Ligand SMILES: [Zn+2]
């Protein structure tokens with residue numbers, strides 16, 4: 520897969536620098552893409568909804584800078600805050616053409632009552648990042664359960680599918 524645009528990672532708020540380092544390494548490896556870290560964005564209080572203790576994903580996504588002129592840059596925002604999108608109780612991430620956003624909040628094993636597991640946490644972050652970047656490139660959901668573009672209804676779906684594209688999705692990108 521040599522067709523990936525350059526990816527720019529944007530930490531939003533106080534994202535753990537370790538997570539950004541993981542993503543830089545892992546995305547570079549799995550997508551053979553050039554990945555760099557851009558200037559962080561402050562967490563905007565406008566997107567916080569007190570009554571649900573969550574941030575509006577669509578609002579946060581629109582704060583990310585616009586993609587490069589020729590679609591040659593994909594921007595990926597990363598936040599540790601819990602996200603929702605109107606009509607959905609929560610989202611792991613969200614994307615539009617050229618821009619993607621993921622939340623690490625629901626990817627932590629501790630949230631599901633199991634012990635801290637860095638390897639699993641890192642794997643989930645990569646999976647959700649690749650999924651949203653796939654959308655940012657224009658890929659729709661894929662019905663193949665082992666494909667990263669399969670829809671994740673809950674964390675078990677994320678763990679099952681992993682960060683790899685199926686043959687068909689890979690061909691659509693290439
Ligand atoms: Zn999706």
Ligand SMILES: [Zn+2]
Pocket residue numbers: 661662663666667668669684685686687688689
């Ligand atoms: Zn697929």
